Amino acid sequence: MTAAFVDLADTLVDDFDPVDFLYRVAEHCTSLLDISDAGVMLAPLGGPLRLVAATSERVRLVELFELDAAQGPCLAAYQDGVPVSHDLTVSGQWPEFTGRAHKEGYLSVYAAPVRLREETLGVLNLFRRIPAPLPEIDQQLARALADATAISLFQQTTLDHHRTLSAQLQQALTTRSIVEQCKGFLTARQHTDPDTAFQRLRTYARHHQRRIADVAADIVAGTLTVEDGPPQRPAKRPTPPVG
Template sequence: MPSSSFPLPDPPSSNGPPGLPREARITAALIDLADTLVDDFDPAEFLYRVAEHCMDLLDIGDAGVMLAVPGGPLRLVAASSERVRLVELFELDASEGPCCTAFDQAVPVDHTLNATPSPRWPRFSTRAHRTGYTSVHATPIRLRGDTIGVLNLFRRIPGSLPAADRHLARALADATAISLLQQSTLDQHRTVRAQLEAAMATRTIIEQAKGFLTARHETDPDTAFHRLRAHARHHHLRLVDLARDIVNSTTTLPPPPDTDKTPTPP
């Protein structure tokens, strides 16, 4: 049942040292996104970092990344929270919304959400507003002359995305496209299509692992995913490899501290 109040803002991003000036964080983010020329490049982890950098640098409440193989439909490959993931999946299923228009027309799209459904995207605007979002900015990810995806930026405070943030979103989208292209040149047998298909395929495995951890440890999907990523980083594992091992029951994550309770004696 929809609520009349908006959800609490997300906590500050943990990207980079606390208190680092915004200009320095922008530089660090662009350098991080450019660092893809490695043998063990993990496209899934890379795209989640794109969403994290958007959260850290832009005045937004949530971010999503969608990609499409040439000639194929848009698919969600990374999201900053379970809340926005469900809205993005609804948008794709309804085939309407700012991201679809930004992708089809290769132009940025701003859209304000309010209690009155938008005639342009009635189902999407109703769902997004009920979830607590006040506006959406969709920036196409372009690779040379082709549009390969969209950055979707959701706000939960009044007002559209500031102009400076729109320009920075464009830069992050360009950096994402360039990084995917330069990584694909490491091997002449690997193509942009293969990179995008790999990123989309890993998303399915990661969602399965997230659902497994959510059910096993009786936690929420966001907490399950953050623990999955933290374990992969701590043990220097590829996110998709860890997710696959969890789904196949060859790896088990310990329960979070608050679920490891000692039974109360009768």
């Protein structure tokens, strides 16, 4: 937990990559919390909420469906600025989103706004495959991770007084588009699935200490080849014994 918060605080660098940072946020969520998948949505100032990072292709599709349908707990958490816990086995509220998420195997979701004081930048979306709300201790940690994410994004703007937070968030969305192109390229080229393709991309970028966006652009341009290999996933927190 300490290592995760230190990692999220380490943003005052010249080559700060907002997309790589937000993928790390999502990965820390899956490692520290009792969840199956996580997604991060952000909204450039004055713009609509957009998906920036997701830990799997399944959750990415659910998140995109939620944005397209303009309904769901993640949108509610962003609009109201307060956390939302939702049981996906109950179809009364947000029926279209609930049905799609349930179809993908998710049975509950917790959404924590990425918020600093009165400014809401986005939302952390945490999905579970069991029909139970996120434990209270995990809800508290999720809110702390969301707050740390907001502080880090604001803090990073001090490197350059001419850069605005809105420009950084727009850069994140642009970079994500490059990453998605690369995922599609690797999926077709290596005859694998999008999740495996992304893990190979992330593993290569980490191993060579390069920005994920730069590696993705080189792969799409044909100037870099990432060999097939087993993907590396973040360690999962062990489930505590019952009783």
